[in-house]
Amino acid sequence: MRNARRLLVAAALLVGAFSPSFPGMAQESTKASENWLLDAKDDTERFRRVQQMFGGFSAAMLVVAERYERTYDAVAEGNHELASYHWKKIREAMELGTLRRPGREANAQALFLKETWGATEKAIASKDNAKAKEWLLAARSACMACHMAEKVVFMNDQPLFRRTATFP
Numbered sequence: 001m002r003n004a005r006r007l008l009v010a011a012a013l014l015v016g017a018f019s020p021s022f023p024g025m026a027q028e029s030t031k032a033s034e035n036w037l038l039d040a041k042d043d044t045e046r047f048r049r050v051q052q053m054f055g056g057f058s059a060a061m062l063v064v065a066e067r068y069e070r071t072y073d074a075v076a077e078g079n080h081e082l083a084s085y086h087w088k089k090i091r092e093a094m095e096l097g098t099l100r101r102p103g104r105e106a107n108a109q110a111l112f113l114k115e116t117w118g119a120t121e122k123a124i125a126s127k128d129n130a131k132a133k134e135w136l137l138a139a140r141s142a143c144m145a146c147h148m149a150e151k152v153v154f155m156n157d158q159p160l161f162r163r164t165a166t167f168p
């Protein structure tokens with residue numbers, strides 16, 4: 001009786017090892033290649049995948065928001081070089097965002113890049129902390145104005161903008 005059960009278990013294991021649900025074999029037969037670019041069927045598909053991977057405007061905004069907060073902290077601590085570093089990267093990120101989503105470009109230029117960004121950069125570079133704070137708050141208003149113009153006003157109602165509304 002015990003031998004029969006052992007035989008059954010051994011048989012079950014053997015069947016399991018050679019069935020398609022065995023992990024090693026399933027990977028070979030059904031899973032797509034991990035070389036998702038090199039093994040794409042042609043260049044069109046390859047570029048489509050690259051384009052998709054970069055994302056749209058929200059991917060740029062995540063970077064902008066992260067660096068905006070770091071700029072704020074750097075200005076609050078009087079580290080103007082660090083603030084300037086992040087502030088410059090914000091422009092790059094915003095421009096890459098409008099390259100991907102040209103529909104956002106007019107408001108990005110008019111409300112943020114054309115005047116406010118440069119004036120804020122100058123104020124930070126001057127190392128006049130009061131001026132840097134004043135302009136960063138103006139830039140914050142420009143961010144929020146663009147969210148209104150682009151009809152995503154709910155973006156303004158989040159801790160990021162509340163926390164950076166004043167300096168300690």
Ligand code: HEC
Nearest residue numbers: 057058061062065068104107108112143146147150152155
């Ligand atoms: C073109 C005008 C424009 C400007 C200028 C702008 N934003 Fe945005 N922002 C948007 C739009 C549009 C979205 C929504 C993107 C989407 O739906 O794909 C957004 C989304 C966001 C998000 C949410 C991102 C996410 O997906 O989680 C944050 C945070 C944000 N913006 C912060 C900022 C900050 C901080 C600034 C200023 C430094 C700023 N934005 C300047 C238009 C703008």
